[in-house]
Amino acid sequence: MxxxxxxxxxxxxxxxxxxAPTIVLLLVLTIYxxxxxxxxxxQTVNVRTGARSFVGLGNFINIFRDQLFWNALKNTAIYTGAxxxxxxxxxxxxxxxxxxxxxxxxVFRTIFLTPMMLPPIVVxxxxxxxxxxxxxxxxxxxxxxxxxxxxxxxxxxxxLFSLILVDIWEWTPFMFLILLAGMQxxxxxxxxxxxxxxxxxxxxxxxxxxxxLTPAVLIALLLRLMDxxxxxxxxxxxxxxxxxxxxxxxxxxxxQVGFRFFxxxxxxxxxxxxxxxxxxISNFFISRLQAEEVFTx
Amino acid sequence: xxxxxxxxxxxxxxxVIVVFPxxxxxxxxxxxxxxxxxxxxILVPQHPTDSRYVDLWTYGLLAYLLNSMIVxxxxxxxxxxxxxxxxxxLARFRLPGKWSGRVSFWILSTRMFxxxxxxxxxxxxxxFLGLVNTRLGLVIAYTAFxxxxxxxxxxxxxxxxxxDLEEVAMVDGCSRMRAxxxxxxxxVVPGIAATAIFTIILxxxxxxxxxxxxxxxxxxTLPxxxxxxxxxxxxxxxxxxxxxxxxxxxxxxxxxxxxxxxVRGMSFGAIKG
Numbered sequence: 001m002x003x004x005x006x007x008x009x010x011x012x013x014x015x016x017x018x019x020a021p022t023i024v025l026l027l028v029l030t031i032y033x034x035x036x037x038x039x040x041x042x043q044t045v046n047v048r049t050g051a052r053s054f055v056g057l058g059n060f061i062n063i064f065r066d067q068l069f070w071n072a073l074k075n076t077a078i079y080t081g082a083x084x085x086x087x088x089x090x091x092x093x094x095x096x097x098x099x100x101x102x103x104x105x106x107v108f109r110t111i112f113l114t115p116m117m118l119p120p121i122v123v124x125x126x127x128x129x130x131x132x133x134x135x136x137x138x139x140x141x142x143x144x145x146x147x148x149x150x151x152x153x154x155x156x157x158x159x160l161f162s163l164i165l166v167d168i169w170e171w172t173p174f175m176f177l178i179l180l181a182g183m184q185x186x187x188x189x190x191x192x193x194x195x196x197x198x199x200x201x202x203x204x205x206x207x208x209x210x211x212x213l214t215p216a217v218l219i220a221l222l223l224r225l226m227d228x229x230x231x232x233x234x235x236x237x238x239x240x241x242x243x244x245x246x247x248x249x250x251x252x253x254x255x256q257v258g259f260r261f262f263x264x265x266x267x268x269x270x271x272x273x274x275x276x277x278x279x280x281i282s283n284f285f286i287s288r289l290q291a292e293e294v295f296t297x
Numbered sequence: 298x299x300x301x302x303x304x305x306x307x308x309x310x311x312x313v314i315v316v317f318p319x320x321x322x323x324x325x326x327x328x329x330x331x332x333x334x335x336x337x338x339i340l341v342p343q344h345p346t347d348s349r350y351v352d353l354w355t356y357g358l359l360a361y362l363l364n365s366m367i368v369x370x371x372x373x374x375x376x377x378x379x380x381x382x383x384x385x386x387l388a389r390f391r392l393p394g395k396w397s398g399r400v401s402f403w404i405l406s407t408r409m410f411x412x413x414x415x416x417x418x419x420x421x422x423x424x425f426l427g428l429v430n431t432r433l434g435l436v437i438a439y440t441a442f443x444x445x446x447x448x449x450x451x452x453x454x455x456x457x458x459x460x461d462l463e464e465v466a467m468v469d470g471c472s473r474m475r476a477x478x479x480x481x482x483x484x485v486v487p488g489i490a491a492t493a494i495f496t497i498i499l500x501x502x503x504x505x506x507x508x509x510x511x512x513x514x515x516x517x518t519l520p521x522x523x524x525x526x527x528x529x530x531x532x533x534x535x536x537x538x539x540x541x542x543x544x545x546x547x548x549x550x551x552x553x554x555x556x557x558x559x560v561r562g563m564s565f566g567a568i569k570g
Contacts, residue, residue, distance in 0.1 A: 011390060015386045019383045019387070022380060022382070022383035025379065029441035030415060033414070033419055034414075037417065040418070102301070102304070111312050114315055115318075116563075117549055117553070118549070119502030119544050121502060122544055123318070125322070125523055126321060128527070128532070129325050132534070134334075140336065174563060178564055185569075230412060233504040236504070236508075236524070237527060251413040254413045255413060264417060264421075267417060268417055271413050272414070274411050275410065275411060289567070
C-alpha cells in the first residue's frame with residue numbers, strides 16, 4: 001500500500017501529463033508550420049534550378065503590387081460580407097418564426113437543418129448540376145417567369161453572386177440553429193413582464209431578445225466569418241476561380257500560386273496576410289465572448 | 298391573409314428550396330443521359346439506371362470508400378483518445394495563474410487557422426517524412442485539426458459531471474485515475490459518441506488537405522472522387538451525382554443521429570442547446 005502510494009500520480013503531475021499529448025501535437029502541427037512559413041515567406045525559390053535565395057520582405061512588397069492578389073482579397077471580402085449578412089438576417093428571421101408554437105413546427109426545424117449537414121463538396125456539385133446552362137433547373141425556373149437564362153457560375157458577371165447564393169443556401173441553417181438555441185435559453189420572465197407593461201413585438205425583440213442573444217450572435221458570426229474567409233472547396237469545384245478570376249478567393253489564389261506555379265515563398269507570404277486577417281477578426285470576437293463569459297466554465 | 302397562413306406558405310416554400318437539391322443529386326445519379334438533359338427537367342427518372350454507380354465501381358470506388366472509412370475512423374479514435382485526456386485535465390484541474398484560460402484559448406485558436414496557411418508547410422513536412430499519398434499522413438493532419446474540437450466538446454461534458462462524485466470515490470480510497478475511469482468516463486460516454494461522430498463527419502468531408510496530400514487512389518478519399526468527375530474536357534454529370542450521393546448519405550445519417558448535440562457541436566460546446 002505504501003509502495004503504491006509512492007508511485008501513484010498526484011493531481012499536480014497528472015494535470016500536465018494529460019495535457020501533454022494535445023499540446024505537443026498541436027505545437028508540432030501548428031507552430032512548426034508557422035515557423036516554417038515565416039522562413040519560406042522570406043525566400044524565393046527558382047523553379048527551374050531549385051535554388052533558394054533570401055529576399056527579405058520582397059514577397060510582401062510584391063503582394064501589394066499584385067493585381068490578382070487585390071482581386072482575390074476583394075472577392076473574399078464580397079463573398080464574406082454579402083454571405084454572412086444575408087445568412088444572419090435570414091437565419092434570424094427563421095429563428096424568430098420557429099420559436100413560436102404551431103403545428104408541425106419541429107418538422108420544419110429538422111428539415112431546415114439539412115443543408116448544413118451536407119458535405120460542402122456535395123453541395124458544390126449539386127449546384128453545378130442545378131446551374132447547368134441549357135438543361136439546368138435554375139434557368140428553367142427563370143424561363144417559367146419569362147426571364148432569359150443566365151450563365152450563373154460560368155458567367156464573369158454572375159459567377160461570384162452564384163457562389164454566394166450557394167453559401168447562403170448551405171449556411172443560413174447554421175445561423176438559424178445557433179440563434180434559435182440562443183433564443184430558447186432566454187428565460188420567459190422578462191417577456192411576461194413586458195406583456196404586463198404592454199410592450200409591442202418590436203420592443204420585446206429590441207430590448208429583451210436581442211441583448212440576451214448577444215453570445216449566440218457573436219458565436220454564429222465568428223464561426224461563419226472564419227469559414228467564409230477561408231472558402232475553398234465550393235469555389236475550387238464549381239469555378240476553379242474563373243471565369244477570368246471573377247471568383248478567385250484568397251485561399252484559391254494561394255493554392256494556385258503554391259501548387260500550380262510552385263512559388264512556395266510567395267504563396268506562404270500571401271497566406272500570412274489571410275492569417276493576420278482572420279486572427280484580428282477572431283480575436284475581436286473571442287475577447288467579446290470572454291467579456292460575455294461564454295466559453296468559460 | 299392572416300399571419301398564420303403566410304407563415305405556412307413561407308415555411309413550405311423554404312422547405313422545398315432546402316430539400317430539393319438533396320433529392321436532385323440522388324435523382325441525377327440514377328438518370329441516363331436523355332433524362333439528365335431533358336427539358337423541362339424531370340424529377341423522377343423515366344429510364345432509371347444504375348450505370349453511373351457501375352461506372353464508378355469500375356473507376357475504383359471501393360478504394361476511395363475504404364480510404365475514407367479508414368481515415369475517418371482512425372482520426373476519430375486518435376483524436377478522441379488524446380483530446381479527451383486534455384479535456385478532463387482542463388475541466389478538473391486549474392493551472393497556475395491564468396494559464397487554464399490561456400491554454401484553452403490557445404487550443405481553440407489553432408482551429409481558427411485557415412487551413413491554406415498550414416497546408417503548404419504540412420505538405421513539405423509530409424514529403425520529408427515520406428507520408429504524402431498515405432492514409433497515415435491524412436490521419437495525422439486530420440487528428441491535428443480535430444483535437445481542438447474534441448477538447449472543447451469534451452471539456453463541456455466533463456464540467457457537467459459534478460466534481461463531488463469523484464471526490465467521494467477518492468475519499469473511499471480510489472486513485473484519481475480510477476475515479477476518472479469508473480465514474481466520470483462512463484457518465485460522458487454519450488458525449489464521447491457524439492464527439493466521435495462529429496469528428497468522423499469532419500474527416501469524411503474534408504477536401505483541401507485530401508487534395509494536396511493525396512495524388513493516387515492509395516489514399517484519396519471520396520471528396521476527391523467527387524471533384525475528379527469534373528474533368529478538363531467534360532463534366533460527367535451522372536457519375537458526379539452518384540459520387541455525391543455516396544459521399545452524402547452516410548453523413549446525413551450520422552448528422553441526424555447526433556441532432557441532439559448539433560448546437561453544441563456546431564458552436565464548439567459554447568452553447569449547450
